[in-house]
Amino acid sequence: MKLFFRKTGEGQPILILHGVFGSSDNWFSISKMIAENGYAVYALDARNHGQSPRSEEFSYELMADDLNEFIEDNHLEKPVIIGHSMGGKTVTHFAMKYPNKFSKLVIVDIAPKFYPSHHGHIIQGLNSIDLANLKNRNEAETQLAKFVSNVGERQFLLKNIYRTEDGKFDWRINLPVLSREIYQIGGDFTDVHEVLQPVLFLRGGESGYIYDEDIPAIKKIFPNATIETIEGAGHWVQAEKPTEFVQSILNFV
Structure with a gap:
């Protein structure tokens, strides 16, 4: 690759x-x-x-x-x-x-x-963000705050959201694969x-x-x-x- x-x-x-x-x-x-x-x-x-x-x-x-x-x-x-x-x-x-x-x-x-896997709350939080209907980053942070309490950690995670050329939001990370394989991180x-x-x-x-x-x-x-x-x-x-x-x-x- x-x-x-x-x-x-x-x-x-x-x-x-x-x-x-x-x-x-x-x-x-x-x-x-x-x-x-x-x-x-x-x-x-x-x-x-x-x-x-x-x-x-x-x-x-x-x-x-x-x-x-x-x-x-x-x-x-x-x-x-x-x-x-x-x-x-x-x-x-x-x-x-x-x-x-x-x-x-x-x-x-x-x-x-x-x-042991300890990223479960992060995976839940990221997957809870509805990018298709997201209006701005503040909405994403508000939603993620329900799962991730630390402000610095939220800001770090939200750097993975970006605007595409057509003005929509998308992930920089492959969230479905990371969600599925997160257990391997601590292998x-x-x-x-x-x-x-x-x-x-x-x-x-x-x-x-x-x-x-x-x-x-x-x-x-x-x-x-x-x-x-x-x-x-x-x-x-x-x-x-x-x-x-x-x-x-x-x-x-």
Whole structure:
């Protein structure tokens, strides 16, 4: 699959993979901050997200293959790859399947373990929005607020609504497929291979996604992993502490 991407800057290639319900658009500011230090930053849209193609097929193995295809199509040599949440799991699958295609990894606030599905309220809320009869974004937010109480989370999710050329509203995400396959987002790793390249795990100090007891599982796959905590940040580390986030990446790279 040919993924949509946004490129910022010139220099050593750094790839960014977003989380579920996200897109490359969410990473514009971070990409610019990194690129200003002499890097070519490629922020990608995963399949069924943003402006990348839609597909009835959705799995981490496929998304790892999509990433490999992107690297080959763009003739990128040993890029650094950053993945947040779902993007971090995609990167982990990619690293085990294509161990010679990258130089370093940054995995943001996700561990190589099973996470019970916790997006049910989001799926319900998004599906409750009647785009065909939607008059404006305020109506969409009012409806979504019945399911998602956090204002910032609602604003993030509603970035997936856009106006088409004929003035109607549509989704940037493939909502039917994500609704059907949401259980896969938290999936475990059944075929584990050791990855020897340097890997930085960045976790939010106030997040509940990576605990100290997860470190042995991380080290089993990534024996050369470093785990760094950004205090005062939750799961959205890059949005809540952007300066600290970028500095950690620059120090590691």
